Amino acid sequence: MLSRITLRQLEYCLAASDYNSIAEAAARIHVSPSSVSAAIAHLESEFDAQLFVRHHAQGLSMTPLGEEVIKQVRGILDQTSSLYAIVSDAQSSIRGPLRVGCFTTLAAMVTPELCQGFARAHPQVQVTHVEDHQEGLIERLRKGQIDVAVTYDLQLPGADVAFEPLATLPPHVIVGETSPLAHQRVVALSDLSGYPMVLLDLPMSRDYFFGLFQAVQVEPLVAARSGSPDVVRSLVANGVGYSLVNVRPRMSHSLDGKRVVSLRLAGHHQPMCLGMAWIPAQRPRRVLEAFMQRCRTFISDEHVPGMVAPSHFMWNPGDEPSTGEAA
Numbered sequence: 001m002l003s004r005i006t007l008r009q010l011e012y013c014l015a016a017s018d019y020n021s022i023a024e025a026a027a028r029i030h031v032s033p034s035s036v037s038a039a040i041a042h043l044e045s046e047f048d049a050q051l052f053v054r055h056h057a058q059g060l061s062m063t064p065l066g067e068e069v070i071k072q073v074r075g076i077l078d079q080t081s082s083l084y085a086i087v088s089d090a091q092s093s094i095r096g097p098l099r100v101g102c103f104t105t106l107a108a109m110v111t112p113e114l115c116q117g118f119a120r121a122h123p124q125v126q127v128t129h130v131e132d133h134q135e136g137l138i139e140r141l142r143k144g145q146i147d148v149a150v151t152y153d154l155q156l157p158g159a160d161v162a163f164e165p166l167a168t169l170p171p172h173v174i175v176g177e178t179s180p181l182a183h184q185r186v187v188a189l190s191d192l193s194g195y196p197m198v199l200l201d202l203p204m205s206r207d208y209f210f211g212l213f214q215a216v217q218v219e220p221l222v223a224a225r226s227g228s229p230d231v232v233r234s235l236v237a238n239g240v241g242y243s244l245v246n247v248r249p250r251m252s253h254s255l256d257g258k259r260v261v262s263l264r265l266a267g268h269h270q271p272m273c274l275g276m277a278w279i280p281a282q283r284p285r286r287v288l289e290a291f292m293q294r295c296r297t298f299i300s301d302e303h304v305p306g307m308v309a310p311s312h313f314m315w316n317p318g319d320e321p322s323t324g325e326a327a
Helices: 007-019 022-029 033-047 064-091 107-121 134-143 205-215 229-237 286-298
Strands: 052-055 059-062 096-103 125-132 148-152 162-169 172-176 184-187 196-200 221-226 243-245 260-265 272-278
Touching: 007 022, 007 033, 007 059, 007 064, 022 033, 022 059, 022 125, 059 064, 096 107, 096 134, 096 286, 107 125, 107 148, 107 286, 125 134, 134 148, 134 272, 148 286, 162 286, 172 229, 196 205, 196 229, 196 243, 221 229, 229 243, 229 260, 272 286
Parallel strands: 096 125, 096 148, 184 260, 196 221
Antiparallel strands: 052 059, 148 272, 162 272, 172 243, 172 260
16 A cells, blocks of 8 residues: 555655644645645545544644654655665765755745755755744754754754854844935944834844844834844835844845845944754764755855855944945
């Protein structure tokens, strides 16, 4: 019977159980909802048993039998990865599945060049990438749902998770081109106290930004918040307020076409470190080692995929907040 079930179908069902939603699973693994739904229906037909309970407008839950089946499915997929690792080691080749997680605010810029470039260089590798916030990525690493995470050094947990820094991303300010601050090249946090702020509202990220203000005893005036960096940029571009960010895309416009101006932040502030997180207790496969080496090659202070290089935007101690042409 198992010969009529494909590994792909097992992967889709596992994703559905992880996210408790067909739509969410489909979005995370980049397939259509109908593909996930068909995989679930196929497994239930093959086993002649109900594995998932469908809740109208409230996603999925597992039946007791489904929970047992999914445990076995996870084991089968793990064993499949191990088989690829054995063959790759024996043949000194790069092949097999690779699951890459990426911090949600970085994914649109970093993931395509890293993952798709790696897949083109190694046609026998099947790359899957997912986006999540920091807590989600760490949880996925511990559950074995991803092999490595391209993320920040935000509140990393204990010794079970390793982190290798690759680039330093200092905070900076973005404003709309009609903002009174847009003509300045450098601003200080104290200059921002009277202006409304648009907060990138993600777990741990918000603590980081609030911590920058607390360090200089300034209280931000939060006027709007969003967990989407694109929404934050659009709100800023439309004059809702300024925002603090660490990522500087190569484009200078929001998605609605309005211009965003980037300003250096005066003073010395804790940067975010961009790098790789993984579980060292899990023996790295050759494909993972190769991908991590690609990350070391493609991410540094001199170059980050999809971004203005951090070294081009670091504050110089000789700079002072002043009137002048915006950078």
